[in-house]
Amino acid sequence: MNTKGIDALIIAKWCHNGYGRTLKHALICSSLLKYGFKYYQSPFYPNIARFEVGAIMPLEAIAINDLTAPLIKKPARKNELAERLQALYDSDDSQPSGEEVLNIIKQGFKRGQYLYVGMFNDKPIAAVGCFDDGQTDSRRLQYLTVHPQNKGRAIDAKFIKLVYDAEVKKGVRQFVPVDRDIHQIMSDYELIRVKD
Template sequence: MPLEAVAINSFDAPIMRETTHDGELRERIAKLYTAENANIGDLKDSESLLALFETAFKRGALMYVGMFNDKPIAVIGCFDDGQTDTKRLQYLAMHPENVNRGIDAKFIKMVYDKEIKKGVRQFMPVDEQVHRIMSEYELIRVK
């Protein structure tokens, strides 16, 4: 099964076909954010970040989850400040086995394409890695 970018606005989203218990998606995402390559910004740990997302979900934010073989292997937040038509892409994390394989770029391009289909025309990559990828693929204008 190929990589797929799935938007969620709750950690209870039924995107995994086979789960062993409630909260499994949240646990798997938390593990991605504890990986060495994860970008959690100024937050102290993955639980702080997941709490931030739970609050942001209530205000319309989305998290895109990169699914491969029914497992989350990548995540990124897609935030809307509600004042402009710009989406902020932030907090990219990848499963360690997928680092340096180009999957991060493919995943971000998938998220970009899904948001463009919704009518979004401007993006603000907050993380350095996201900015680099979006610049390389000319998904944003570098000034």
């Protein structure tokens, strides 16, 4: 699938026949809906389906190597970023506890690893660890989490694409997605290896 599909908007056209929509359209729809794209059918143009991704909002993926990084412009308390990240992981049943994940991340910081934080409206709504395991031009992505209120809106796919773009600019050519969700996203959008 084309990675442009997770950037903002997809217009999918299909031909009608006497028996309804084509199989190709059905496959496109099921694939997009799986990642939380919202489907709109125009009553005026019945042969056009519009899919809008929940991540049209200005989501940023920012790499940090310190949990005291000044990502929150107006923090209400001293350790607000770390507290919010811990709460984010605590709310995610697919990940270890927030305390456990952040301890792993902090150990990684000492070895030059990064945590990418997805920021929206001055709040962290997503995060994923980015690890250099010593393999040339390769990064391991692990511990993906998304705020519960943003699940099912393709925020995870948009966020992973932002991380991918940032790392490719640094010269990374291959990714090792550890989490099942990361692997699914990167496989579906052909992001595991950079195509030359």
